Amino acid sequence: MTNRFDTASPAGQTAPKILAEAHELVDAAARAFGPNTHPRRLLADCAYRLREPLRVALAGSIKAGKSTLLNALVGQAVAPTDATECTRVVTWYRDSATPTVTAYAPDGASANVIVRRGGGAHGLTFDLSALQWDRPGPRPVDHLAVGWPSAALAQTTIIDTPGTSSLSREVSQRTARLLTPADPGGGSPPFAAPGADAVVYLLRRLDATDVRFLEQLGTGAGGAGPLGVIGVVSRADEIGAGRIDALHSARDIAARFAAELERTGLCQAVIPVAGLLAFAASTLRQPEFAAFEALSAVPAEDLSVALLSADRFARADIALPVAPELRAQLVDRFGLFGIRMATMLVRLGARDAASLSAELSARSGIEELRAVLEVQFGQRAEELKAHSALSSLDRVLTAYPGTEADLLLPRVRARLADVHGFTELRLLGRLRTDELPLPAPALADLHRVLGGAGVAPHVRLGLPIDADPAAVRAAAVTAVHTWRSRSTHPLADQATATACRAAARSAEGIIAGLGQ
Known part of the structure; x- marks a missing residue:
């Protein structure tokens, strides 16, 4: 995988259609509200997030290694990793022609931030001590926006969040407000940073605080939180006290975390990563x-x-x-x-810096994480963005009734319930949790046809990349019959029948895509 998230939509899927329909619904709702109103501003953000890259937030407890992992994913020292005031606010990292760092206040005022570059692992520091706001008077910092030239950021906006277990309740709540959106009618300011489309949650240990926060991600705002959540056992090299077998120990711990989190349906995957090593390898x-x-x-x-x-x-x-x-x-x-x-x-x-860099990167776990992010987030970017926008639109229409926009609410909820890509993502998150009574090979096929290994038709069907359309069609037709038959088996329970029907529909989508 290259150092970016691939946002191309696979053939035969509904992502481009649902993205276009989300645009249409947001625009129709905006027209129903008068200009310069709070709901109109909220809907403007919905429309903007449909046009911009996928938003992926890095979350976790304090000192979990979020900023270090961000630097490793980008391949540059763009995020401060020392414990300064800037690590206590939400920071958005976007692609930009030139490096810029801007602070925003809750009322929308902005100020340029001085960036100081040092040495070692703490390469950058954002100086928030003497901000010159573009409006008179002192004010607190709501969030930071970092623009940086980067191929990775051109494909994905990455959001670095404060620790969820900070000693300061207000600091921890900044992350909660970003990832578990509140009722938009509750008086939140129109300039507050909007939510993420997907989350990478960093774990050093699996404690009650982590479990509670992951549960909030799935249930916050009526289930309108991010649809995709990946777990990372961070700072994996420290688990074995820095021994050469530390990553083996971390992988065992990740397996235990994964078993618990997948049993509860809180994460789609759990990957061990030595973030410090990954970043150092990329800049060796x-x-x-x-x-x-x-x-x-x-x-x-x-x-x-x-x-x-x-x-x-x-x-x-x-x-x-x-x-x-x-x-x-x-x-x-x-x-x-x-x-x-x-x-x-x-x-x-x-024998040289390039080969050592590649070997260290492979052993750090960062390449495995990139591969999982590519499958779970990158290949489904349009679906994840549409889900975020439609969920936000649902909340706005619910909070501000009494206009012609009320007529759109049934369509919005129908799309959230019926879009097959959303169904696939939910099923993949629950597949191991449900312990379906299917043979192991059938479960592996189910995971693959639902897009768990990638959304390209040949990947879903287990075919080589150069398979011709006739072979793809024949395999898809066989898959439809196989999964329809399993869904109607007299001994199939409801969960199994639902999963099998979804797999059949995924195969039907491949056939429809070939027809197009």
Whole structure:
């Protein structure tokens, strides 16, 4: 997967149609409300979010590694990772021709933010101490907007959120307000940052706070929260105290988290990622490779003793063929786990910075996360955006009755209930939870035909990428008959029958797409 989310719509799916219909419904509702009214402004945001890239929020408890993971996904140091005031507000990262950072107040006032660049892992700092607002008087910061030239951000707007378990109730509520939208009639200001289309939730441990917040994502605002949620066991390298087998330990923990979260239907997948290593790998410099090459020549036992702690490794009195200052930078950027992994890979044959970067990236878990994000979010971007816009439209029409827009509400709710792409996403989130009484091969086929491995027709049908249209049609027809037959089996319970009917409809969508 490339370093972006692919927003192309698959053939045979209803994403372009539902996106166009969402545009039509939002525009019709806006015309029914008078100009310069609060609902009209809320609907203007609905229309805007249909035109812009998919919005993916990074959420989790404090110090979960959200900003570090953001930098790793973008491949650049765009987010401050040190604990400053800017990590206590919601920050939106969008593609821009030139780097810009702007602070916004609750009343819509704005101010340019001074950006300071340092070294090590904490590459950037946003200075909020002396903001010059474009309106008179001091005011609090509601959210930050960062514009940055980036191919990843051109496809996806990424939202960095404050920790959900912050000691400050107000700080934690900023994330809750973004991801679990409140009733728009409750007096929220028109300039408040709108919600996300999907969420990547970072976990260091699975505690009651995480479970409660994930439950809110699924039930907030009458179920109008983000439709897609992916879990990440973050800072995975720290789980094994930085040992070389740390990611294996993290994968075992991720499996336990996944079993619990999937049992409750709170996450569609759980992936372990060493965010610090992933970001360092994407920005590996030649002097760092040379340092790892020199360290790889040190006897393994001596290097292990030096790596007992970060402070010990950087001490000047430890005899190593790398200057203490550079050793301190390596600890800051790669961590002890990353240093152990890098030196091992050099011993195993990594001969230049590019090959070492690729190997470290693969072992950090970031490529697996990108692949999951591509399937769950990127390939369904239009459906996720349409769901967000229609859910917001539903809330606005409910909160502001008494106009001709009331006539649109049945259509809006019908689209939310009937759009097959939404049904697929909900089923994929609940598939393992329901424990359907189907053989393992049939369950794997069900997951695939619903788009769990990708939404392209050949992927859904388990065919090679170069399969000709006749083969695709024949496989789709067979799939329709197979899943229709399973849905009407006399021993099939209601959940199984519903899932099988959805699979048959997915296969019918492929046939319809071939006809088009």
